[in-house]
Amino acid sequence: MVWGEGLRFRDSALWLSDTQGSRLWTDSSGRWTPFELDSPSNGLWFLPDGSLVGALMHERKVGMWDGNRWRTYADLEKVAIGPLGDMVGDSRGNLYVDDVGFNAGAGEQPVAGRVLLVRPDGTSLVVASELLMPNGLVLVDGGQTLLVVETVGQRIVAFDVNADGSLGGRRLYADLAVLIGPDVKPDGACTAADDGIWVADLNGCVMAKVIEGSVVRTTSTAPKHPISCCVRDDGMLIVAAATLPDLPLHDALRSGQVRASLVEAGSA
Secondary structure: OOOEEEEEEEOOEEEEEEOOOOEEEEOOOOOOEEEEOOOOEEEEEEOOOOOEEEEEOOOOEEEEEOOOOEEEEEEOOOOOOOOEEEEEEOOOOOEEEEEOOOOHHHOOOOOOEEEEEEOOOOOEEEEEEEEOOEEEEEEEHHHOEEEEEEOOOOEEEEEEEOOOOOEEEEEEEEEHHHHOOOOOOEEEEEEOOOOOEEEEEOOOOEEEEEEOOEEEEEEEOOOOEEEEEEEOOOOEEEEEEEEOOOOOHHHHHHHOOOEEEEEEEEEO
């Protein structure tokens, strides 16, 4: 794998988007197997009926996996302005998708990102804006709170989830630059087994367990750089982590020297 995003665990199987290798990986067949994609997916989620959906980052669509390729589930062309990132969903079938706003890998100038809501009927709208590179998305409190990890903002922002799926009550959940350090580069996130969430610090080679306003535990992945994460049914924290050459990240990706692997990071 080159770069592992959207790591998910479902029905004893792991699923992962290789955004730079343009593959979808899974061990659902009993073997770790790649599916070649015409267009790479990023964030992954399972709908209430068990269907796998993926945020197609360059197409501005959400696709549904048919076993061989992504078929259009929702077209976000009218609301998305940039590449799509992570994705999370609730028990009603609502999906929350990062609209990153700009393509850092292509050298585009940073602009504010948003979170998009995709309803079960395929309609979509902007439900949060002015986010500094929204990345990891996690629903907590039984789906009543959405947490958004801002990579450039170096923080986690919380929103109340309203009955209609819209968001309100924006507030700071955790200032990661203060809690972890000024060089923190938060990426993917997932719910912890008991309370709080796990956040991947790409720069620090650390997984941080965060409960509102505090870091309660850290786990090193050094020398590998953590990207995304999930928790298996047995409580094991699984991390997609990359081995990087001594180059700036996007230069490293362009060099073809980056390789990602899955790491068991201990009890979650």
